[in-house]
Structures are given as C-alpha cells and as structure tokens.
Amino acid sequence: MRGLHFAALLAAAFLHPIPDSSAASVFRCEDANGHVTFTRHGCASDQLQRLQDARNPTPGGGEAIPLADPGRRVTTTPASPGEVVIVGQQDDGCGNLLTSSERRQAIIRQEIRSGMSRADVENSLGKPDRVTASNGQQRYHYREKRKGGGSRQVSFDEAGCVKK
Numbered sequence: 001m002r003g004l005h006f007a008a009l010l011a012a013a014f015l016h017p018i019p020d021s022s023a024a025s026v027f028r029c030e031d032a033n034g035h036v037t038f039t040r041h042g043c044a045s046d047q048l049q050r051l052q053d054a055r056n057p058t059p060g061g062g063e064a065i066p067l068a069d070p071g072r073r074v075t076t077t078p079a080s081p082g083e084v085v086i087v088g089q090q091d092d093g094c095g096n097l098l099t100s101s102e103r104r105q106a107i108i109r110q111e112i113r114s115g116m117s118r119a120d121v122e123n124s125l126g127k128p129d130r131v132t133a134s135n136g137q138q139r140y141h142y143r144e145k146r147k148g149g150g151s152r153q154v155s156f157d158e159a160g161c162v163k164k
Contacts, residue, residue, distance in 0.1 A: 026052040093117065094161035112154050116162040121154050128154075137163075 028050045029043035030036050043049035092098075097115025098106070106113050107124040121140060122128075128140035138160070142152040157163045 028052045093159060112162055114162055118156060118160050121162060125152070125154075 025040060027039050027041075027043055028036060029039060029047040030050075031044075031047050037043075038052060092115075094115045094117055098113060102113070103116065103120060105111075106116065107120060110124050112121060112124065116124075118138075118140075125140075125142055129143050130141040132139045132141065136158045138156045140154045140156075142154075144150055144152070155163055
C-alpha cells in the first residue's frame, strides 16, 4: 500500500508544471553619453535604468516567436571603438592579484606568484611531498626530483593564497 501511495505522489510531481527558473532580472543602464551596459546588479545613480526582459524560452516549448518584419528596416551604426566597461568580475578569493592570463602563464612555467591559490600551486608543481601547518598557515614542501636537487617551500595565508 505504501509503495502505491509513493508511486502516485511521484507521478503527480512529474505532471505538475514547473515554473520557468531560467528568467533573471537584467538591468539596461544608459549613461549621459549614450553608452549602454547590461548588468544583474543594478545601475549607477547617474544612469538611466530599465528592466530588461531576459527570458530564454526552450525551443518548441512555448508560444510562437514572431519573425522579423521585412517591411521595417532598422539602421544600425557600427560599434565605435570606445572604453570597455566591466560590469562584473569573479572574485578568486586571493584579491584578484593575477589576471587569468598571468595565472595560466605562471602555471605553465611552474612559477609561484602571490595571489595564486592552493589549486593553482598544485596545477603548477603537482601534489606536495609534505604539508605542514602552524598558526593557521599552511606550507607545501617539494623535493627536487633531480640528483642533488634542493627543496622548495610555498607558504599560504589563512585564506589559502600564496604569500611572499
């Protein structure tokens, strides 16, 4: 009896429509010079802010989308080379001291730089031979694989970022 009740509940859950969770609030920000940016975090106080419809319906899963009207032509001006506006930036947890390009080059060259994470160090040098910790700070110890090679030590701060 319990199995039948569970199956009925499961079937009801699959038949219930799920609301569209792919929609997000996107703001269209226009400054006094006419530069337009789109952001999910709102606009600066000196910009004109409008809410942008950001729904992205699944193909074949909704209403028909009207095609372009051939009688109506819209002229566009080519984009002028201007200032690039960064709306949002990912925080790497280490103060964003390195750009992604600098980080990638350091890993390829097996260099350790301030602002790298533990994962970056392991991508560059591999798993450490030994790990020590004191006062909330961790150290990775590496032994050189070559004959007569020395050792290398990388220190991390409390946030897990390389410190020099």
